[in-house]
Amino acid sequence: MGYVHDTAMCRFVPPNLIGNSAGTWTLSVASNIWSNDRTAAAASFVSYIPILLNSNTAALKGSKLVSVEFMYEITTAACTAFTLKLYKDTFSVTAASGSGTINTVAEVTAVTYDAGHDTAAELYAVDQHRAVLTLTTPVFIDNDEGYHVEAAVTAAATSVFKIYGALINYTLRV
Numbered sequence: 001m002g003y004v005h006d007t008a009m010c011r012f013v014p015p016n017l018i019g020n021s022a023g024t025w026t027l028s029v030a031s032n033i034w035s036n037d038r039t040a041a042a043a044s045f046v047s048y049i050p051i052l053l054n055s056n057t058a059a060l061k062g063s064k065l066v067s068v069e070f071m072y073e074i075t076t077a078a079c080t081a082f083t084l085k086l087y088k089d090t091f092s093v094t095a096a097s098g099s100g101t102i103n104t105v106a107e108v109t110a111v112t113y114d115a116g117h118d119t120a121a122e123l124y125a126v127d128q129h130r131a132v133l134t135l136t137t138p139v140f141i142d143n144d145e146g147y148h149v150e151a152a153v154t155a156a157a158t159s160v161f162k163i164y165g166a167l168i169n170y171t172l173r174v
Helices: none
Strands: 005-013 025-030 033-038 044-050 062-075 081-091 103-108 111-113 127-140 145-154 160-173
Touching: 062 145, 081 127, 127 160
Parallel strands: none
Antiparallel strands: 005 160, 025 033, 033 160, 044 145, 062 127, 062 160, 081 103, 081 145, 111 127
16 A cells, blocks of 8 residues: 655635525526526625644644635625634544533634735735735644634625635655
8 A cells, every 4th residue: 555645735615515504695606617606785794714624633644734716706886894804623532522622713823925915905806816825834634623714805895706715735654
């Protein structure tokens, strides 16, 4: 049996697996391109991008999270605020029903953004976007951890927001 150490792995997260906290969203297809489209409204929402990678109990094995690329489009009018953040979920191994916290979440701040999306104004401009969030020090995902990205957006009255999906870049070591 062989050993795999592949540094060029990628997983696509389709638009229907990205959750949205508020607004009217419609899963749409045009010319075979799928998107999740938000009806224009002056309001805030948060998009939840799950990092769907395998974890491992052994140190330095499994999936090593490297970066996340969020693909979206803003049309008609620019949004007024936008943040893109990575979070680490830690699941308790001892919490029993009613006796403790089963999940804690902390922002991962050791990240960088690509040059075209390193300011809020670049993130919320009218355009097609592929915002890349890269971990300063990539991490292997332990069996009691999970990661997700949140895009917190404040839309203008006529801002149309379309989500095309996300790419999760990682190293696989098994």
